[in-house]
Amino acid sequence: MPLFEDAAFRALQSGLDAMWLKQQVASHNIANVETPDFKAKKVEFKQVLKEAADGNGPVYQAVVGTDNDTEARPDGNNVQVEKEELDLWKAYTEYSAMTSRMSGKLSTLRYVINNTGK
Template sequence: MDLFSGTISNLENGLAYAAVKNKTIAQNIANNDTPNYKAKDVSFKKMLTEAQNTYIQANRTDQRHFDFTTKNSTPGVYSYSNLRYRENGNGVDMDKEQASLAENTIFYNALVDRINGKLNTLQTVIKGGN
């Protein structure tokens, strides 16, 4: 039985996306002065596609069965290959990264608030409305 018709799992997936995006932004900011570093970003569409392909698991009971393998890379993360902001080849735009970090933090906090609301509702139901 699914208590919230998948709402909690959808919010959980949103939190996973926000966490990956936050990690990627933090890496970009940390490598602001690294020569030839190419800025990375996270695409929800790519992350969803790769997640659907990555989590397929199969039990091989015969040598003739296909082997399903998973990727070790972080889903949805990609580099800007030919982007340069400075003469040393670095592709990090600090203003863009800081704005993206602020936007992602707001998104993450909104998801956490929504999950807290769902869990508080469940707690109220369990306690009988008290």
């Protein structure tokens, strides 16, 4: 089994990628708050079936879509800065928590490598 192919490591890696994407989308929306007819983007998590021999079952994938549910201003733009700032903060805190967990996992691995065979 490859070193970084356990389920927890893959889950953390996917989570980090998803939170990074959420930060990018929120930043892009904030940058376009004054663009006429701009429709805010949002990140959705869709369940997809993984076609793999290991049989892990369903996997969730982050997908960027357009927010058509939010009411637009007279200029056609539907970006809500407060909502985007909150989404950006939440994605940042979740990303930070996952990086701390990943760091702990790698520190444990480093400890095992450095202290094996002594």
